[in-house]
Amino acid sequence: MLTAWLDWHRSTVWEKCAGLRQDLAAASPLPTSPLMSVGGVVAHLCWVEYAWFEMCLTGRTDRGPYTAEGPGGEWRRGAERPPAELLAAYADQCERSRGIAEALEMDDSGRASDGRTVTLRWVLVHMIEETARHNGHLDVLRELADGTTGE
Template structure:
């Protein structure tokens, strides 16, 4: 998928989907050309798990949690454990950035399918902390979450290889 500009007009479901897809594809653009070793370097002293690869894996986990668990009400394996609440940030043995990006793209495809045709006002099949959640809330949260982590990708990328985002 190429990053398409978000249309200036349209109904709410189409605009929410377009903005989320814009930010999802931005993740791939921010990671383009990064060296494998740089993808797993954590340059921020107070954030030792914040790597380019870790950010991609975290976004994959968040997509799964919000769309599979909350929107669709499905039971899926957890991306973290009580023993390791930061598990999704850690590099998976034998996997690199290409695998992390492929998993992210595949998870976004699952998320799109699960949200397709749902009205923003619809309540999700699952709950969050015991509360009902609207599809609109999930879409807005995922736009915010993905955009925020794109900013983190910018900062980490500049620190590890000097590439500056736009």
């Protein structure tokens, strides 16, 4: 059930971005959130998939697109990349995440960036929450961009 819900939310990311022009995907229409763009959201979701599944659960190296001076690197870079390229990278990362989840048991654990031990089950629930929350952002951003609304 957890993997099915996560996949549903992942596919919703695609639906929210379908057919969006580059200039609209790069737009940051929220004055209080200057990094919040459709491209930024997709790049961020790609990054958190990597961080939780690959870094936390398999111990891979942190290759995050940020620095202490520029903590929002994935958000900035996402606004610069074409939507089709971002969605392809997101699809590839989600496929790697699925493979990791399929190879583990729900109670297998890894180490979060803050040192906590978390299980695959915890990561799946967190990623459902994270992806669903950002789908809400994509709803607003897409409607502001071109008036498109949806589920």
